[in-house]
Amino acid sequence: MEDEVAVHHRVPPYVLIAGPEQLLAERALAQTLDDLRVTQPDLETIRLDAAAYEPGELTLHASPSLFGGAKCIVVHDLDEAADDLQGDLLAALSVDPEPDLTLVVLHKSGTRGKKVLDTLRGSGARVIDAPAIRTDRDKADFAAHEFRRARRKATGEAVHALVEAVGKDLRELAAACQQLIDDTHGVIDEQVVLTYHGGKVEATGFRVADAALAGDTGEALRLLRHAIAVGVDPVPIVAVLAQQVRQLIKVGSAGRGRSADVARDVGMAPWQVDKARRALGGWSADALGRCVRAIAAADLEVKGGGRDPVYAVERVVLTITGEHARNSG
Structure with a gap:
């Protein structure tokens, strides 16, 4: 039973939450963080917003900490990301992930950031859909x-x-x-x-x-x-x-x-x-x-x-x- 629980809560290094329905995206993110905290209760969560991103931020936060500890970097609104953020994401995805680092990327819709999306999927990211809910x-x-x-x-x-x-x-x-x-x-x-x-x-x-x-x-x-x-x-x-x-x-x-x-x-x-x-x-x-x-x-x-x-x-x-x-x- 313990092994089953561990498998259920195990989160891969990369998670992609894709789709425009914000309620579903928020739930998916909250569940991912909860799953990480099952085995990493002192998880540090770092949120990066595309609109306010400064070049090099992702690289800085992804670097191993002197004091150790698990980290989750959440990148919001990849679909609004400028070239700096996209470039930093691609650079981070080109090397082996740090053992205690999880990268979660949220993308609402559109073609902006497509190369990052393709790279995430090609790197074995867990993909969670948040499809639009409009009709009755x-x-x-x-x-x-x-x-x-x-x-x-x-x-x-x-x-x-x-x-x-x-x-x-x-x-x-x-x-x-x-x-x-x-x-x-x-x-x-x-x-x-x-x-x-x-x-x-x-x-x-x-x-x-x-x-x-x-x-x-x-x-x-x-x-x-x-x-x-x-x-x-x-x-x-x-x-x-x-x-x-x-x-x-x-x-x-x-x-x-x-x-x-x-x-x-x-x-x-x-x-x-x-x-x-x-x-x-x-x-x-x-x-x-x-x-x-x-x-x-x-x-x-x-x-x-x-x-x-x-x-x-x-x-x-x-x-x-x-x-x-x-x-x-």
């Missing part, structure tokens, strides 16, 4: 992974509701996941999420869109007016309406097949495909096309082309529910 599917996968990592079961509906409530910012989403992990027991379902974040869920355009696309005029207007009352701007509400209608069109055009397969083909999460399929029963292609045109007109009005953004978003909600009623009738 990415955020749902992230939240689901947060619960799995904590050995907690969360339903797809709960993850969906949580992303709708706090998914705009990844750090807030991560904090919300941790709150539910810490403060609840058993299966995390949609009702648990609504208990903690119901106000935020109700105040988003997603609830408005769900009610509108279901043809529930009264509920759609109630949720819309509540959202406006608590300060939600009409612009993102119209954007969500557009997104939800586009998803119906994508799924409707994709034909039959497993939700996972369709989701992969259209760039959505499987639960989004299932939700769209349930909603499609009340819609025709022509009706959805008319909704797209109405939403485009509303988008122009809420972004400055009209006198009353609130009236514009109310009108498009009524248009959508009206189309649903005509199509269902």
Whole structure:
């Protein structure tokens, strides 16, 4: 068992953390430092920022100390590094690493520093990815992974509701996941999420869109007016309406097949495909096309082309529910 722990925590001389998602990069760096401290509790950590780098700094810090001791040099933002830092990194990588020295390099994206990246990979660096998390599917996968990592079961509906409530910012989403992990027991379902974040869920355009696309005029207007009352701007509400209608069109055009397969083909999460399929029963292609045109007109009005953004978003909600009623009738 001790050997297994040692292998798990052993960090190679070079570590590359690559990708634009800062939360994931920070976590990867923190885990790397924690792993180093398992066997080197007095580890000295030296941080070098590309923007403030002085020529020769890396060489100076990488030199063996008179007093010995383990060191970890962390180079932030290689993608912003000037030639001096890149040259010093390449020089450091051209010789055998000091036994008590670990070099960690962070690179967000782009081609700057490519030679250093290639050299790190060629030198056997541990590469930890920090990919961008932008789409709802990415955020749902992230939240689901947060619960799995904590050995907690969360339903797809709960993850969906949580992303709708706090998914705009990844750090807030991560904090919300941790709150539910810490403060609840058993299966995390949609009702648990609504208990903690119901106000935020109700105040988003997603609830408005769900009610509108279901043809529930009264509920759609109630949720819309509540959202406006608590300060939600009409612009993102119209954007969500557009997104939800586009998803119906994508799924409707994709034909039959497993939700996972369709989701992969259209760039959505499987639960989004299932939700769209349930909603499609009340819609025709022509009706959805008319909704797209109405939403485009509303988008122009809420972004400055009209006198009353609130009236514009109310009108498009009524248009959508009206189309649903005509199509269902």
